[in-house]
Amino acid sequence: MTPVVQMRNIVKRYGSVTAIDNVSLDVGDNEFFALLGPSGCGKTTLLRTLAGFEAPQGGQVIVGGQDVTRLRPAKRPLNLMFQSYALFPHMSVARNVAYGLEMERLPKPEIDSRVAEVLEAAQLGGFANRRPDQLSGGQRQRVALARALVKRPRVLLLDEPLSALDKKLRQDMQLELKRLQAEMGITFLIVTHDQEEALVMADRIAVLKDGKLAQVGSPGELYEHPASRFVAGFIGEMNFVEGTATAQGVEVPGLGLLRGASTLTGPAVLAVRPERVDLLTATPGDGRNAVTGTVEQVAYHGADMGVHVRLTNGAVMRALLRAGQDAPAIGAPATCAWAAEHSRILPE
Amino acid sequence: MGPGLGWLALLMVVPCGLIFTYAFFERGLYGGIDYIWTFENFTRAADPLYLGIFLRSARIALTATAIAILIAYPAAYAITRAPKHWQTALLILVILPFWSNYLIRTYAWIVMLNREGLINGALEGAGVIDEPLPLLYNSFAVVVGLVYNYTPFVVLAIYSSLSRINRETIEASEDLGASTFTTFRRVILPQTVSGVAAGGVFVFVLSIGNFITPDLLGGGRLQMVGNLIYDQFLSARDWPFGAVLSMFLIAIMMVLLFTQAVLAGRASGERTNS
Numbered sequence: 001m002t003p004v005v006q007m008r009n010i011v012k013r014y015g016s017v018t019a020i021d022n023v024s025l026d027v028g029d030n031e032f033f034a035l036l037g038p039s040g041c042g043k044t045t046l047l048r049t050l051a052g053f054e055a056p057q058g059g060q061v062i063v064g065g066q067d068v069t070r071l072r073p074a075k076r077p078l079n080l081m082f083q084s085y086a087l088f089p090h091m092s093v094a095r096n097v098a099y100g101l102e103m104e105r106l107p108k109p110e111i112d113s114r115v116a117e118v119l120e121a122a123q124l125g126g127f128a129n130r131r132p133d134q135l136s137g138g139q140r141q142r143v144a145l146a147r148a149l150v151k152r153p154r155v156l157l158l159d160e161p162l163s164a165l166d167k168k169l170r171q172d173m174q175l176e177l178k179r180l181q182a183e184m185g186i187t188f189l190i191v192t193h194d195q196e197e198a199l200v201m202a203d204r205i206a207v208l209k210d211g212k213l214a215q216v217g218s219p220g221e222l223y224e225h226p227a228s229r230f231v232a233g234f235i236g237e238m239n240f241v242e243g244t245a246t247a248q249g250v251e252v253p254g255l256g257l258l259r260g261a262s263t264l265t266g267p268a269v270l271a272v273r274p275e276r277v278d279l280l281t282a283t284p285g286d287g288r289n290a291v292t293g294t295v296e297q298v299a300y301h302g303a304d305m306g307v308h309v310r311l312t313n314g315a316v317m318r319a320l321l322r323a324g325q326d327a328p329a330i331g332a333p334a335t336c337a338w339a340a341e342h343s344r345i346l347p348e
Numbered sequence: 349m350g351p352g353l354g355w356l357a358l359l360m361v362v363p364c365g366l367i368f369t370y371a372f373f374e375r376g377l378y379g380g381i382d383y384i385w386t387f388e389n390f391t392r393a394a395d396p397l398y399l400g401i402f403l404r405s406a407r408i409a410l411t412a413t414a415i416a417i418l419i420a421y422p423a424a425y426a427i428t429r430a431p432k433h434w435q436t437a438l439l440i441l442v443i444l445p446f447w448s449n450y451l452i453r454t455y456a457w458i459v460m461l462n463r464e465g466l467i468n469g470a471l472e473g474a475g476v477i478d479e480p481l482p483l484l485y486n487s488f489a490v491v492v493g494l495v496y497n498y499t500p501f502v503v504l505a506i507y508s509s510l511s512r513i514n515r516e517t518i519e520a521s522e523d524l525g526a527s528t529f530t531t532f533r534r535v536i537l538p539q540t541v542s543g544v545a546a547g548g549v550f551v552f553v554l555s556i557g558n559f560i561t562p563d564l565l566g567g568g569r570l571q572m573v574g575n576l577i578y579d580q581f582l583s584a585r586d587w588p589f590g591a592v593l594s595m596f597l598i599a600i601m602m603v604l605l606f607t608q609a610v611l612a613g614r615a616s617g618e619r620t621n622s
Contacts, residue, residue: 053519073522080523086516090538099534103525151524 004029004064004187005050005078005155011058012045012211019045020056021211027155027189027204032181034202035191038234042211043191044083047157050189051080064154074103078155083163085144087132093143094119094128100151114150121180122146138169145177149184156181158190162197174200195235199223207231229346232271239277239317241270241291242348249289250345254313258289260343267348276342277319279307279328280335290337291317295328309334364598370591379585389592398576402596405572408487408562409555412494416551417544419495420502427503428510439507442500450497454564457493458484461565485567493561498554502547509543510536542612549608553601573597 003026012020019042027033035043048054050061052073061069068076079100088096094115101111119125122142132140141161148156161177162170178201181188192198198205199219207214207222207230215227226232229240243252245268249259258270283290293311305321307328317336321327328334371389373381392398427438445453460466461483468480483489513536521531559574566572573593580590 051523053522073519074525074527080520082516082520084514084516086514086520088517088520088535089514099521099526100524103530147520147524 002029003027004031005189006062007046007050007059008062009059010046010049010056010061012042012049012054012056018211020049022059023208023211023213024059025206025213025216027187030185030187032178032188032201032203033190034198034205035189035208036195036198036205036234037193037208037214039193041208043193043208044159046208047080047159047189047191050155051078051157052076053080077153078157079148079151079153080157080159081144081148081161083160085132085140085164087140087143087147089132092129092131093124093135096132096143097147097150100147104151118146118150137164137166138173141165141173145180149180149186153186155187155189158188160191160193163192163194170197177201199235207234226271226344226346229269229271229348232344232346237274237318238271239274241272241311241315241317243268243270245345249340249343252313255291255311258291258343259340260289260345261340262345264345264347269346269348271344271346272338272342274306274318274320275304276338277317278337279309279319279321280337281333283335284337288337288339289343290335292333292335293317295330295332295334298327298330300327307334309336311336367591367594367598370588371595373588375586375588379581379587381587386588389588392589393592393596398593401571401576402573405556405574406600408490408494408572409552412491412498412555413548413551415491415495416499416502417506417548420499420506420547421544423499424503424506424510427507439504442503445496445500450560451564453497454493454561457489457496457565461489461492484565485569487566489565489567490562490572493565494551494555494558497561498551501550502544505547505550506540506543509540509546513539545608545611549604553604556600557597 005025005027007023007025010020010023011018021042023042023046035046037043045054049056050063052068052071052075056069059069060067063077066077073080088099091099097115097118098111101114106114115128116125119128122145124139124142124146127135127139127143132143135143141164145161158177162173165173174197177188177190190198190201199222202219204216204218205222206216209230215222215231217225222231222235226235226238232238233240241250241252241255241258243250243255243258245251245262245264245266246257247262249257249262250268250270251257252270260270262268280290283292291311293309295307296310296316297306297308299306299308303323305323305325305327307319307321309317309319311317319336370381372385372387374384374386374388376382423442427435427442430438458465462468463480463482463484465483467483468477471477472480517535517539518531521535522528526534556572557574559572559578562572562575573596577590577593577597580586580593584590
């Protein structure tokens with residue numbers, strides 16, 4: 001994997017606030033890469049630093065082997081798709097898309113054919129002469145995408161590209177973006193606060209927290225092997241039980257020893273995904289971890305069912321039952337069981 | 349809308365209707381009108397002498413408008429680029445002159461532009477000129493007075509349309525490879541046309557009908573339409589003829605305001621939901 005984008009020790013401060021704290025990250029050629037984090041984690045600032053709209057106080061940005069840290073946005077071989085789409089309201093769709101090619105001073109016939117081609121690919125063929133305010137949100141989003149892609153950048157940066165769309169359209173566009181990225185062979189670097197979106201689309205995800213990298217890895221790695229309580233809780237759903245780490249697992253007051261692979265000592269947290277937790281009526285005899293409590297709430301989702309169990313130590317554990325299983329009665333005693341291999345023991 | 353419409357009728361439509369009717373009667377001996385039906389006032393207004401005054405007024409107003417826009421645009425642009433907490437302070441500075449009276453502000457320019465005034469004095473003192481420049485009592489002085497008095501309105505109009513631009517469209521232009529100047533010409537300027545038009549029409553309409561500034565800074569030698577109308581009502585006591593000239597002036601202003609309103613409506617239609 002040759003990195004097409006290399007960020008080296010990027011530092012960005014606003015007054016006394018450090019928005020990006022010494023972040024180093026490589027993005028490979030043809031990769032679909034996601035910067036994921038809660039709002040205020042610095043992911044958009046990092047993207048704007050790549051695009052050239054923010055000047056970092058420290059570090060280097062290298063794109064395609066070239067140091068672009070001091071280059072203006074216009075001179076960088078990457079394009080940004082803005083969260084607001086930033087379409088030019090006084091220009092037609094075709095003029096919007098042609099704008100970036102006109103800046104390259106390409107001959108008119110070539111501009112026209114490339115604009116027509118990209119509009120066709122974006123299913124906007126019939127909208128060339130419309131103004132942005134005559135389009136739906138989804139169409140505007142595709143115009144913004146077409147306007148950036150027509151430049152054939154090495155890297156396309158996307159700032160929360162789907163956040164303005166409704167849920168159904170967003171899910172369609174997730175797959176559409178992934179297909180487009182694979183077809184065009186362009187590196188996509190997307191910023192999102194939506195972990196589900198990142199899991200669906202990205203080859204690799206970098207999770208940011210408070211301007212620092214929390215973890216970088218494939219969706220599967222982040223989901224199955226989170227490196228911290230923050231990542232474990234941010235991606236997908238997770239049950240946490242606090243206790244003290246030992247060589248065999250976590251010793252929890254009131255619940256006893258819960259087993260799991262552990263390299264830690266001292267205060268720790270045991271994390272287990274709700275879909276790994278089985279709901280039983282009696283303690284299993286197979287050596288699995290088991291904790292008891294009473295059913296407090298049942299949430300029906302259609303495909304599955306979430307059951308909240310209040311444990312004897314006061315904590316809540318959530319188990320996910322597949323469709324078709326009988327819903328337990330509220331107030332009934334229940335045992336939550338999971339195999340030790342599904343325990344993740346993380347520092348507190 | 350009900351009471352507003354009533355006030356509008358009372359304060360706008362009735363006076364305009366009065367002026368309109370005056371135009372069709374003969375003048376009274378000591379002002380006022382004699383109720384004798386005539387079209388003579390209109391034929392008199394077609395005299396090239398008055399047409400010339402209209403044209404000269406339009407030229408002066410147009411010059412003042414152009415200069416006011418050229419000064420106001422960079423000022424408004426600079427204010428929008430300033431840090432947020434500075435912008436209000438800067439806008440207050442722009443309208444600060446309005447805290448003093450229009451006449452006083454215009455008199456101040458006499459002090460500035462006089463043969464012995466501040467500007468000539470300073471230039472002579474610096475040895476740049478031997479003879480004082482004829483700065484006062486000509487069309488130059490009138491344009492200066494109009495520009496000075498009306499530029500703040502243009503700054504406000506352009507500022508308001510500049511501040512409504514989605515900043516990301518400016519960044520998008522840069523991101524797509526445009527230089528700063530191209531971004532201004534193709535992305536910023538077109539999105540502020542309605543603000544420029546609103547400010548420009550404002551300056552033009554107020555300038556072409558103005559009679560105080562030409563009176564004080566033009567030295568009475570330079571007549572504009574406003575002075576002409578003023579004289580008809582107060583010196584020549586020819587109300588009907590003054591009414592005809594007023595109607596022409598109002599017609600010109602209405603056409604301009606209407607055009608501007610149509611343009612602004614179209615521009616804001618394009619901007620919504622973008």
